[in-house]
Amino acid sequence: MKKLFDEKRTIDLMKKLVEIPSPSGYTEKVMKYIGDLLDEFGVSYRNTNKGAIIATIAGNDQTRHRLLTAHVDTLGAMVKEIxxxxxxxxxxxxxxNWDSVEGEYCTIHTACGKEVRGTILMHQTSVHVYKNAGKAERNEKNIEVRLDAKVKSEAETRKFGIEIGDFVSFDPRFEVTDTGFIKSRHLDDKASTALLLELIRSLTEGQTVLPYTTHFYISNNEEIGFGGNSNIPEETVEYIAVDMGALGDGQASDEYTVSICAKDSSGPYHYRLTHHLKNLCVEENIPFKLDIYPYYGSDASAAIRAGFDVKHALFGPGIESSHALERTHLDSLQATSHLLWAYVTSAMTD
Known part of the structure; x- marks a missing residue:
């Protein structure tokens, strides 16, 4: 197979993406960055009313289309109370879970444009004051933000422009180890977004002619359930969500292969399309794992729920400790990149 995975370029793009704050509902900055990147690639795209981007590359067959999506929105928070x-x-x-962000540095993005730094902590953090600090429940009542500002009252905090409804983003702490691991928050799903953008770059640089017109949908509301469930072109026959594989007890997925999801909480994915992906891996010697994710949903399942008549499937890199301190490996990114190329250049399933 043609060498498609540019390690340095992919990692640099991934780092840039995760370092742009974009909790669901606060994604304008990252979407502008992606739009500028697509302009640089010379790829046409449109913005949806909900703020997503749909880029299109024409193919030989313009009557049957494919759509691939990855989401760039992340977990985050909003100010509930001062x-x-x-x-x-x-x-x-x-x-x-609240304990997955306890101790994390964060940024409050005020409506007036100021950014205020802080730390997410339990109210009962100090063991010198609170005897049962370790036993207190990690919940919305006890978790709070300690601002890096001289404030001792609600009024003083409001002077910094902070109001209820302001978005709060978590520091990603992006790191690449000399053993090939990538550690960062928000690899779900900015790892896949970087791979999808690199695929677009490779297709345009190589002037590759695809067998079918293909849309690349960068969604921005997946974490709250309705990212890629609208504006799907009516010619679309196959819909692929490129999203993380979840690791844990009883799971087949790992950090070194591409994960192909056969079923999640929404039910089974399209049988023939899922096995088309599996067969491509076998034919191209791409390391893969088939898996089932019990507490998982994707943009593809959201599209099905919205009533779109498409064949849907899901694959992506294996991500350890999802929705917490996430990690993957270069091997998994490479395998996913190769399956992306194999898929968009393959014939459709019957």
Missing amino acids: KQDGRLKLTMVGGY
Whole structure:
């Protein structure tokens, strides 16, 4: 197979993406960055009313289309309450456990354009003051933000422009190890987004003619359930969500292969399309794992729920500790990149 995976370029793009704050509902900056990148590639695209981007590359067959999507929105929070002591209470954006962000540095993005730094902590953090600090429940009541500002009251906090409804992003802490691991928050799904953008770059640079007109849908509301469920061109026959493989007890997926999902909480994915992906891996010697994700949903399943008559499938890199301190490996990124190329250049399933 043609060498498609440019390690340095992919990692540089991934780092750039994860370092642009983009919790669901606050994605304008990252979408502008992606739009500028597509302009650089010379690929036509349009913006949806919900803020997503759909780029299109024409193929030989313009009557039957393919669509691939990855989402660039991430987990995050919003200011729920400004406490009397000036600290902040939060409400979640997306689904995660509070203990997965305890101790994390964060940024409050105010409506007036200011950014205020802080740390997410338990109210009962100090073991010198709170005897049962370790036993207190990690929940919306006890978790708060300690601002890096001289504030001791609600009024003083408001002077910094902070208001209820302001978005809060978590520091990603992106790192690449000398053993090939990529550690960062928000690899779900910015790892896949980087791979999809690199695929577009490779196709345009090589002036590759695809067998079918193919759309690349960068969605921005997947973490809250309705990212890629609208504006799907009516000619679309196959819909692929490029999203993470979830690792854990009882799972087949790992950090070194591409994960192909056969079923998630929405039910089975399209049988023939799923096995078309599997067969491509076998034919091209791409390391893969078939898996089932019990507590998972994707843009593809959202499209099915919205009533679109498409064949849907899901694959992506294996991500350890999803919705927490995530990690993957270069091997998994490479395998996913190769399957992306094999798929968009292959014939459709019957």
